[in-house]
Amino acid sequence: MAADKKIGAYICKGCGLGERLDCNQLEKIAKTEGKVALAKQHDFLCSQAGVEMIKADISEGVTHVMIGACSRRAKTEAFNFTGVAIARANLREGVIWVRPDTDDARETTQEMANDYIRMSCAEIKFMTQPETSGEQGLIKHILVVGGGITGMTSALEAAKAGYNVSIVEKQAQLGGAAGQLFKRIPVRAPYQHPADTGIAELATAIAASDKIKVYLNATVTRTSGAPGRFSADISQESGSTVTEQFGAIIQASGFKPYDMNQLTEFNPDNADVVDQLGLEALAKAANGAAIKRPSDGKAVQNVLFIQCAGQRSQKPGHLSYCSGHCCSTSIKQAMYFKQYNPDIQTTVLFTDLRTPGAGGENFYRSGQDQCVTFLKGIAESVTPGKTGPKVKFDNLLLNETVEQEFDLVVLATGMVPNSGPNPYLEQELALAKEKKETEKVVVLEQELVFEKSKASILNLDYRQGTDMPQLVHGFTDSHFICFPYETRRTGIYTAGPVRRPMDIGQAMDDATGAALKAIQAIENSALGRAAHPRSGDLSYPKFRKEGCTQCKRCTVECPFGAINEDEQRYPQFNEARCRRCGTCMGACPVRVISFDNYSVDSVGQAIKAVDIPDEFSEKPRILVLACENDAYPALDMAAMNRSEYSAFVRVIPVRCLGSVNTIWLTDALNSGYDGAVLLGCQKGDNYQCHFVKGSEMAHYRMSKIGDTLTQLNLETERVETHEVAITDIQRIPEIINNMAKTIEKIGMSPFKF
Amino acid sequence: MSSVNTAMVEKYRNNFLKEVSDNVEEGEWVRMCMQCGVCSGSCPLGPHWEHPPQELFMMIRANKREEVLSSTSMWMCTSCYNCMVRCPRELPITHIMHGLAHYAKRLGLAPKEQPTNKFSQMFWNNLVQTGRVNELKLGLALYFMNGFSEGIKMSMKMRPIGQGMFFTGRMAPMEILGGHGVKDQKGFHAMLKKAEELEAARVGAHV
Incomplete structure (x- = not known):
């Protein structure tokens, strides 16, 4: 903890908080237990007067702001202070809205609020305002791999927006599959007759553009770097190789019939x-x-x-x-x-x-x-x-x-999509062998032979393989439900039939989308900002090299292939490729990976800050780690509906369930928590996990938590992992209440000290 | 088989869809059917048809000319308009059914014993004589449609109703002797002749 940290705690009395809770007690806890430099109450904290009060304190030296008010998802515009670290204790959606307003419930409700203040005060001590690494580049140049109608459209769209483009086409002419057509399906009203393919016009426009360079009979033989600073070797049939620098890449490698x-x-x-x-x-x-x-x-x-x-x-x-x-x-x-x-x-x-x-x-x-x-x-x-x-x-x-x-x-x-070899097939095969799924092993082995015969398209020098990850049938993976353009390699966007089967009209729309995403990636990475879904986030994983055991879990498990290995096999984090999910942090067995404002310590200390009543108090404590993308908003919405859930629950939002380090659970159980519930997104082929593999990794890790529980001589029912969706507004409170019932049945944890 | 029929077969050969499109009233709509089956599902007489509308349309596409035109199915249509109201492609199905029946009749392929066909002919024959429908004659013809003994049985059964109508002045028995007609019967027959010529020209125009 740096000496110049000055924490200000602010407790809101608006929205009924003042009537339902003893705010003086909250202020006292912040001061005595949270050890904050100053603690204040306000009747209406998100009002202009309240915000001005906080701003005045910041100008007088407050570096860390702890706000005890509503959910971190509410009033984000009011509580947006630059240059300081912010933690939010969720007293409204997390406490008073999910508890009945009765005299009986008053005591436990107050305890809930007290704990959330303790947790936020503990958390903020381990947070710093995130800053960029300073490694950023800005190259306004996009590489388009594939000169079919998708590639040509993306190139023209990007050029129109003022970015330079290089098109790499394997054939001797542009046009791809659309170039082989006589006419195309019409894309304009009245949609009655076959239309001209438009390839000739596109080719003329490309030839006329001074921003677009075309390499025919050429392939990409090496790609390295990260968004904002890619470097690619373009090899032509003649034997010459050109190396160019790019800010982003669009893969429009099309399909084969x-x-x-x-x-x-x-x-x-x-x-x-x-x-x-x-x-x-x-x-x-x-x-x-x-x-x-x-x-x-x-x-x-x-x-x-x-x-x-x-x-x-x-x-x-x-x-x-x-x-x-x-x-x-x-x-x-x-x-x-x-x-x-x-x-x-x-x-x-x-x-x-x-x-x-x-x-x-x-x-x-x-x-x-x-x-x-x-x-x-x-x-x-x-x-x-x-x-x-x-x-x-x-x-x-x-x-x-x-x-x-x-x-x-x-x-x-x-x-049939024209994608490169599936980078994860060998890993899947190894997993299937480990699980002894013989049928799957046979299928995967056949696939592996086929995949190995395919030529790589991007020749990435990434730790996790040369090409874009695939979802099913060889189509490249992207988050179909929430952000379909975003792939699993930041700054590299696939467009057209390599992403999913589509016609020319759809491919052209797709191409335009990919061009926009590529431009966004270039500009975002130049500022050190993350791409979707944590768009704009400046924090990135940092690691303590001295502590690293080179176990490689982070480099293998990163869903986005963001981490390479150096010569000594230490991880090399690429800030611009990173999506800030924290899956590496959850994977690290020696806990050397952290973000400025989110770390094993910041969450771990919040967990430990909870006051654990003794074994005979009949007040168990249940830890809920909820994914901030779906589970936490669903809990907020449940609160808006005034769904009640157990007062013994303490909810901590996590970036992704993949960022949950098992040490948090071990510590929680050791310090007397009676149970834990992990809420993540749907995994598998129809995944909804915003970080693609995070939820899956978490489920895999948690499947082994049973051993830890057994070692501690605790019942395995005390830890549950669930896949939930943002719409599970009724189901999530049920899950929580069921855990409370389970604890009631199996009894309190003996680890209360 | 009429000569028109032979000419049509010759002209359209294997393209019955085009024949229907060109010659059947509203027949051009058959092309637009997307085979969803809502018409067949909506028809109150659906289970009693040999071929419900969707199937008829499919048969037209499959060049089943004889089967379609000699089918009793389209004669079963009661013009309830359920299919037409529900068709997502807005096909005038009821009209197409009547169009098909009419076309089959014109080509001499309509099923002779089909009751609707039979009654329609009876109605027409009755009507063209004087230009007005003679209800008494038409009613009696209907009773005797299925033979003499059936006719007697039916007449006996309907006797009380007939008597009731007679006593309240709703039935004129003298109509049996010829009945009254339109004023200008000559003009009426000339009109029918002209209409027949026009229609023959219309259908023949494509031959």
């Missing part, structure tokens, strides 16, 4: 069976004239589109997901025929027609209006017929099997 040769039931060797890109090539060759089939050059009179070929299927080797664009694409391709000659028979064989997007339904109607026939059915097989491919299909509505010959059959195969 699913290999139709795997669909042997659809006779893929037949020249008159093509996939959607195959038909685009035929349409491009015809250029508005009659589309001729490949086998004999006959003008096509009767064409069948088979939707969901090898996708939305659980068969091995098929894609289980919907690629989203294929229904609209088939309608568009049917129109190629109809626009040449309305009498050409075009049939779309579908099971569920899906035309997403604002204009999707209009486009579908336009297809119907142009007499494209839509048949609900499933294709069984394609065989060579007399006049063309013979298709056997089930008409699902008429419940009959039909065999019919067509001139041409088009298979709507799905999108």
